[in-house]
Amino acid sequence: MPQALEILRRYWGYDSFRPMQEEIITAALQGRDVLALLPTGGGKSVCFQVPSMAKDGIALVITPLVALMKDQVQNLEARGIKALAIHAGMARHQVDLALNNAAYGGYKFLYVSPERLSTSLFQSYLDVLDINFIVVDEAHCISQWGYDFRPDYLQVGRIRDRVPAPVIALTATATPQVAEDIMDKLAFRERLLLKTGFERENLSYVVRHCDDKRGQLLDVCRGVPGSGIVYLRSRKGCEETAAFLEAGGVSASFYHAGLDSLTRSSRQAAWKQGSIRVMVCTNAFGMGIDKPDVRFVLHMDIPDSPEAYFQESGRAGRDGKPSYAVLLWNSNDIRRLRSLESLSFPSLGYIEDIYQKLNIFFQIPYDQGKMRQLRFDLSEFCRNYGLSRAAVHNALQYLERSDHISYAEDADIAVQVRIVPDRQALYDITLPDKRMDALLELLMRGYPGIFSFLVAVREEDLAGRLSVSVPELRELLYRLSLEHVIKYVPAGRSDVVTLHHDHLQPGNLDLRPEEYKSLKDRFIARTEAMIGYVQEEGQCRSRFLLEYFGQNDGTDCGRCDVCRSRRSSADVRARLQAFLDSHQGATARDVRAFCSDPSNGMPKESMEVYRSMLDE
Numbered sequence: 374m375p376q377a378l379e380i381l382r383r384y385w386g387y388d389s390f391r392p393m394q395e396e397i398i399t400a401a402l403q404g405r406d407v408l409a410l411l412p413t414g415g416g417k418s419v420c421f422q423v424p425s426m427a428k429d430g431i432a433l434v435i436t437p438l439v440a441l442m443k444d445q446v447q448n449l450e451a452r453g454i455k456a457l458a459i460h461a462g463m464a465r466h467q468v469d470l471a472l473n474n475a476a477y478g479g480y481k482f483l484y485v486s487p488e489r490l491s492t493s494l495f496q497s498y499l500d501v502l503d504i505n506f507i508v509v510d511e512a513h514c515i516s517q518w519g520y521d522f523r524p525d526y527l528q529v530g531r532i533r534d535r536v537p538a539p540v541i542a543l544t545a546t547a548t549p550q551v552a553e554d555i556m557d558k559l560a561f562r563e564r565l566l567l568k569t570g571f572e573r574e575n576l577s578y579v580v581r582h583c584d585d586k587r588g589q590l591l592d593v594c595r596g597v598p599g600s601g602i603v604y605l606r607s608r609k610g611c612e613e614t615a616a617f618l619e620a621g622g623v624s625a626s627f628y629h630a631g632l633d634s635l636t637r638s639s640r641q642a643a644w645k646q647g648s649i650r651v652m653v654c655t656n657a658f659g660m661g662i663d664k665p666d667v668r669f670v671l672h673m674d675i676p677d678s679p680e681a682y683f684q685e686s687g688r689a690g691r692d693g694k695p696s697y698a699v700l701l702w703n704s705n706d707i708r709r710l711r712s713l714e715s716l717s718f719p720s721l722g723y724i725e726d727i728y729q730k731l732n733i734f735f736q737i738p739y740d741q742g743k744m745r746q747l748r749f750d751l752s753e754f755c756r757n758y759g760l761s762r763a764a765v766h767n768a769l770q771y772l773e774r775s776d777h778i779s780y781a782e783d784a785d786i787a788v789q790v791r792i793v794p795d796r797q798a799l800y801d802i803t804l805p806d807k808r809m810d811a812l813l814e815l816l817m818r819g820y821p822g823i824f825s826f827l828v829a830v831r832e833e834d835l836a837g838r839l840s841v842s843v844p845e846l847r848e849l850l851y852r853l854s855l856e857h858v859i860k861y862v863p864a865g866r867s868d869v870v871t872l873h874h875d876h877l878q879p880g881n882l883d884l885r886p887e888e889y890k891s892l893k894d895r896f897i898a899r900t901e902a903m904i905g906y907v908q909e910e911g912q913c914r915s916r917f918l919l920e921y922f923g924q925n926d927g928t929d930c931g932r933c934d935v936c937r938s939r940r941s942s943a944d945v946r947a948r949l950q951a952f953l954d955s956h957q958g959a960t961a962r963d964v965r966a967f968c969s970d971p972s973n974g975m976p977k978e979s980m981e982v983y984r985s986m987l988d989e
Contacts, residue, residue, distance in 0.1 A: 374399060380426045381419070384452045391416045393569040397541070398424050401506065406540045406561040408512065410547055410568035413687030417543045418445060421508040424541070425482065426454070430505030431475055433536075434484045435529055437511060440641070442484040444663055449482060456482035459489055466833050472498040487514075487525035488781075490532055504538045509559065512542035513680070516554040517774070517888070518895055519547070520680040524773055526558075533560050545687060546680040549923040570927070571683075571919050575690045577932040578914035579699045580907050586673055586701045587617055593699055594623045594651060599668030600644070603653040604685055606674045614673065615653040624650040630657040630782070634866075659685060665692035671699040675706045675907055677713065678899035679921045682906070702907045710900055716763045718771075718893045721884050727768040728777065730758055732876045737826070743875045746829050748786060749868045769870070774892075775885050779871040786869060787829040789862040790816060790850065795824065802858060811839060812849050813858065827862060910935065945975065945982045 377398050381387050390398070393409070394416055400407040401424040411417050425432035436442060442458040449456040457480055459471050468489075475483040476498055483502070489495050507529065513519040515526035533540070540559050547555065556564050583589050594601065603625075605611050611627040618625035626640050626649045643649045645664050652658060656676075670689040676682040682700070690696025734754060735747050755762050773780045792813070794802065804810055815838055820828045836846040847863070854861035906917055914933035919925075929936050952967050953959055968979035 374402075376427050377402065377423050380423050384426065384454065385419065390419070393567055394420055397567050400565055400567065401539060401541050402427060404539050405563065405565055406542075406556075406559070407565045407567060408542045408544075408547075408552060408556055408559075408561070410544060410552065410566065412569065412571055412573060413545045413684065413691065417510070417545070420543065421506060421541045422449070422454075422482070425506050425508075428505040430503040430538075431480055432482050432506045432508050433502070433504045433538075434482055434508040434510065435487055435490070435526075436484060437486055437514065437523060437525075439486070440662060441510070442486075446482070446484060454482070455480040456484070458484035459495075460484075460486060464833065465494065465831060468494060472502075476501045476503075487523065487528055488779075490525070490528035499532065499535055504536050507533070507536060507538050507540045509540060509542040510544075512544040512555050512559075513547050513551055515558045516547075516551045517892065518554050519551045520678045520899060522774065524776070524779075530558050530560050546684050546922070548680075548921070571922050571924055572915060572927065572930070573687065573690065574930075575693050575695050576686070576915075577695070577697050578686070578918075578930075579697060579934045580909075580914065581699065581701050581934070582703060582907075583701055584703055586703075587614065589701055590614070590671060590673065591618070591621050591623070593669060593671055593697070594618060594621075597669045597697055599650075600647065600664065600666055601651045601669045601671065602659060602667060602685075602688060603651060604656065604670070604672045604674070604676075605653065606655065608655060610673070611653045611655060615651075618651060618653065624648075625653055626651075628652055628654040628658040630655065656681070656685065659688050662688065663691070664688075666694070667691065667696065668694075669697040669699060671697075671701070673701055675700065675702050675710050675903055677710070677896075677903065679902050679906060679918060680899070682903065683918055683922075700907060706907075707904055710904060714893075714897060714900065716761070717767050717896060718889070719764045719768050721886060721889060723764070724768045724771055724884060725879070725882050727760075727765055728772055728877075728882055729879060730754075731769075731778075731870065732872075734758075735826075737872070737876045739878055740875045741825070742872045745826060745872045746787075746789075747870045747872070748789070748862070749780075749870045751868060771884070771889070775883065775888075777873055777882065779869075779873070781869045781871075786862075786865050786867050788832055788847075788850070788864050789827040790820070790823060790830050791827045791860040792816065792824050793857060793860060799858075802856070804853075804856060804858070806849070806852070808839060808841065809849055809853055809856075809858075812846075812853070815839070816859075827860065832864070942982055945979050946986065948975065949979070949983055949986065 374395065381390065393411065397407055397409045397420045401421070409417065409420055421432060421434070439460045442460055446456045446458045455478070457471050457474060459468050472495065474480060485495070509515070509529055514521050514523040515529060516522060540561065542555055542559055552566055556566070581589060590603065603614065605614060608629040608631050611629050615625045615627040626644070628637060628640050640649065641662070644652045645662070667689045670686045672682070672685070676685065686698035689698055732742065734757065737745065751762060751766065755765055769778065769780045772778045799813065812835065815835055816823055816830065820830060822828055832843050832846055836843045839846065841849070850859065850861045853859045902921055909917055913929040913936050915930035916927045919927035949964070952964070956963060964983055965980065968975045968983065
């Protein structure tokens with residue numbers, strides 16, 4: 374630990390560790406696998422960055438958050454620490470160069486997304502990377518019992534056979550069941566769970582039942598100075614609410630996955646810098662955003678689970694100063710939340726029907742299609758078959774979970790090519806450029822199935838073999854398409870479905886019904902817990918959340934709306950008792966006059982407290 378403390382002082386400028394950081398770092402330096410549960414803003418990054426700096430080699434950091442990758446790489450480089458990231462949007466040669474630098478360039482941190490772990494290029498470097506720690510951020514994503522399971526995370530457990538380094542897994546949200554599942558999936562050599570209390574002593578939870586949500590939102594924005602985040606479910610709702618705030622004199626903008634990446638990046642940067650005060654967004658915003666001075670997070674809709682709510686509300690007050698987590702709800706929200714059950718878990722028959730329709734939509738015959746990568750337009754697919762977007766989206770997610778497909782939204786797409794004429798007909802075609810003939814030959818030899826369907830091609834590889842630049846290659850492909858020799862789909866961004874196996878006959882799809890039922894039961898339990906949270910009137914909000922996460926030794930926070938109401942009620946009771954003691958023989962009319970006199974400063978619930986005293 375003396376060495377670790379010196380590293381902390383030298384690179385981060387702190388003289389001591391936060392609660393539990395020292396225990397986590399000690400366990401890691403002893404070579405033990407460790408799962409760390411720390412609240413949002415609890416200093417998770419130091420728990421793996423310091424021990425990696427104390428050992429030779431490079432830390433492999435697995436995280437799904439591109440924004441977090443970029444932020445942490447920039448922060449490390451600003452401290453004079455060599456770090457790099459591999460993320461979506463990088464060309465193959467850029468990825469190859471980054472992996473080469475990670476292996477031989479003296480770097481200390483390599484950030485990758487979980488889907489990179491199974492690629493052949495990454496696997497080819499695995500034996501030459503001197504990995505000192507396998508770091509798994511957002512580790513709850515590996516558990517099927519968690520609220521945000523991502524199948525690609527299962528690749529982390531599989532690389533442990535080739536990488537002997539200890540694991541440091543980190544998350545801010547895990548129930549006891551999820552924590553056990555994380556350690557199991559990551560093949561912990563011994564189970565070690567280290568956690569701090571989930572209390573956020575500077576965060577006040579407020580739940581308000583109201584019909585005029587926008588009016589309440591405006592009151593919060595005007596009453597709480599500083600930066601804020603407002604969460605809604607729908608993209609349209611984000612846009613309309615941001616316009617409402619602007620009209621009310623509040624600096625605001627909106628953010629959702631329907632915006633292009635440049636717009637999202639610029640708005641995120643403007644909000645972090647303070648030129649936008651309030652960001653109105655879907656849950657696409659916030660993951661990996663390290664803005665310490667967020668004074669309030671307000672939910673206009675009830676989140677699906679306490680885990681999601683705890684994660685999102687925890688983005689307020691990361692600097693330790695007083696902040697607010699506000700949730701607005703009404704009876705319509707409860708009905709809508711319960712209706713999500715049928716949308717989120719369509720019947721297994723419906724899911725199999727979507728699988729068949731998907732193959733038919735792309736004209737894939739039975740016993741063909743394995744590893745086909747399909748550009749997928751969800752809106753077009755739903756229009757074609759007259760289907761609900763939400764139900765289809767959830768069916769695709771379960772097909773992914775049950776290992777039949779991979780479904781990536783807004784992914785980078787490689788160039789795709791299909792040769793239109795059959796092989797024999799190609800010999801009768803005369804092309805105007807000999808390089809086009811050579812390119813056709815390379816395509817035929819290097820890509821099986823290219824006569825039957827669109828296949829993804831590697832531009833850098835083809836360009837190198839032809840001794841042309843990538844722009845010149847693209848021009849040759851375009852010219853071949855004009856000659857009607859190939860169908861050419863340029864690179865871009867799109868939703869992508871990758872088929873894991875050939876098209877199966879109806880009835881042959883294994884949808885794991887027992888697992889499906891367990892997942893549905895867990896979803897319902899999380900939903901009901903969230904409904905219980907908003908409807909709770911007697912238990913401290915913070916204590917309710919702590920008990921959900923298995924922490925039963927918490928105390929009332931004294932700051933949430935329930936605690937303040939309880940304290941207010943006690944104060945009213947004391948003042949009423951003092952009035953009655955000093956006005957012997959006072960009638961109910963006298964008490965009502967006392968309670969309603971503005972100069973007394975008595976709150977609205979004074980008469981209710983008086984009636985309660987009479988009942989007693």
